[in-house]
Amino acid sequence: MSDRVTTPTTSGLLRVAVPNKGALSQAASEMLRESGYRQRSDSKELTLVDVDNGVEFFYLRPRDIALYVGEGTLDVGITGRDLLLDSGAKADEVLELGFGRSRFHFAGPAGRYSDLSQLAGARIATSYVGVVRSFLEERGIEASVTRLDGAVETSIQLGVADVIADVVETGSTLRQAGLETFGEVILESGAVLITRSSAVPPGFEVFRRRLEGVLVARSYVMMDYDIESAHVARACALTPGIESPTVSPLQREGWVAVRAMVPRDGAHRLMDELYEVGARGILLTDIHACRL
Numbered sequence: 001m002s003d004r005v006t007t008p009t010t011s012g013l014l015r016v017a018v019p020n021k022g023a024l025s026q027a028a029s030e031m032l033r034e035s036g037y038r039q040r041s042d043s044k045e046l047t048l049v050d051v052d053n054g055v056e057f058f059y060l061r062p063r064d065i066a067l068y069v070g071e072g073t074l075d076v077g078i079t080g081r082d083l084l085l086d087s088g089a090k091a092d093e094v095l096e097l098g099f100g101r102s103r104f105h106f107a108g109p110a111g112r113y114s115d116l117s118q119l120a121g122a123r124i125a126t127s128y129v130g131v132v133r134s135f136l137e138e139r140g141i142e143a144s145v146t147r148l149d150g151a152v153e154t155s156i157q158l159g160v161a162d163v164i165a166d167v168v169e170t171g172s173t174l175r176q177a178g179l180e181t182f183g184e185v186i187l188e189s190g191a192v193l194i195t196r197s198s199a200v201p202p203g204f205e206v207f208r209r210r211l212e213g214v215l216v217a218r219s220y221v222m223m224d225y226d227i228e229s230a231h232v233a234r235a236c237a238l239t240p241g242i243e244s245p246t247v248s249p250l251q252r253e254g255w256v257a258v259r260a261m262v263p264r265d266g267a268h269r270l271m272d273e274l275y276e277v278g279a280r281g282i283l284l285t286d287i288h289a290c291r292l
């Protein structure tokens with residue numbers, strides 16, 4: 001990152017685009033709040049300045065965010081990978097944010113389609129024309145693609161399309177429409193942080209590190225325990241921490257206290273294993289923020 005070019009912004013504030021509504025909006029604002037930034041309290045607010053943290057937030061449609069960032073109008077954005085790819089904007093994904101995960105699929109009436117070769121000559125409805133066209137082109141499949149704004153599942157029932165290509169999360173919308181996916185996943189999506197790698201704005205690294213800190217804080221917990229010095233090596237092998245565990249002497253002769261960050265997943269199993277090797281007073285605590 002350090003070899004990237006930086007360009008000054010006119011206001012001196014980092015200009016950040018945040019989804020104003022939809023599937024990514026709430027989780028994006030929550031993550032920013034956890035990163036120490038002010039967030040709007042009213043969903044009608046369109047912009048918000050956080051002078052103390054050197055950031056100005058613009059609440060925009062997630063589909064438009066990649067365009068603003070790609071053109072350099074805004075410095076940074078949070079949007080979906082599928083929307084970034086669909087836009088063809090010259091913005092780059094720099095961090096996956098761990099929410100808004102979905103898969104992009106072709107789907108048709110249950111039982112009718114099983115293979116992508118059946119797409120040849122089909123009428124495909126989608127809100128993601130860019131993604132679908134490049135997928136078909138790469139495979140040399142000729143089909144007609146129609147752009148719809150949303151609720152694409154209904155287009156088949158209405159006779160406008162034979163097949164749809166859309167975001168699938170739980171699959172319940174497809175099921176309700178009597179549709180099922182077929183063929184390989186077109187792409188795996190999720191919320192991502194984007195910027196222009198060719199012109200990284202000042203203040204971007206601090207912003208990225210704050211969000212990364214939240215990701216780490218969410219996926220790790222702090223583990224503390226006491227153990228006899230004779231067993232500490234075995235215990236530390238189970239809890240190596242990020243750099244290395246902290247081992248401090250206890251008042252009680254021959255015992256030490258150990259502190260290490262451990263992955264949240266499997267932390268309870270780890271507590272069982274630590275108990276087995278002699279650890280006692282084992283505590284798990286949440287981490288609220290972190291810089292590694």
Ligand SMILES: Nc1ncnc2c1ncn2[C@@H]1O[C@H](COP(=O)(O)OP(=O)(O)OP(=O)(O)O)[C@@H](O)[C@H]1O
Pocket residue numbers: 021022023024062063079080081082083100101102150167168169170189190
């Ligand atoms: N269950 C979901 N439904 C829709 N989008 C989801 C879901 N889960 C994650 N996403 C992601 O959210 C982004 C699209 O956001 P959203 O659906 O809110 O926008 P939109 O379809 O343009 O607007 P709206 O649905 O409010 O008209 C995409 O990146 C998409 O992959």
Ligand SMILES: O=P(O)(O)OC[C@H]1O[C@H](OP(=O)(O)OP(=O)(O)O)[C@H](O)[C@@H]1O
Pocket residue numbers: 023149150151152153166167168169170171172173174
């Ligand atoms: O697999 P599921 O959990 O059912 O979620 C997927 C559905 O959610 C989104 O619709 P959205 O509510 O954004 O409406 P839209 O289609 O009008 O964009 C998406 O377009 C699918 O229709």
Ligand SMILES: [Mg+2]
Pocket residue numbers: 022150
């Ligand atoms: Mg939608």
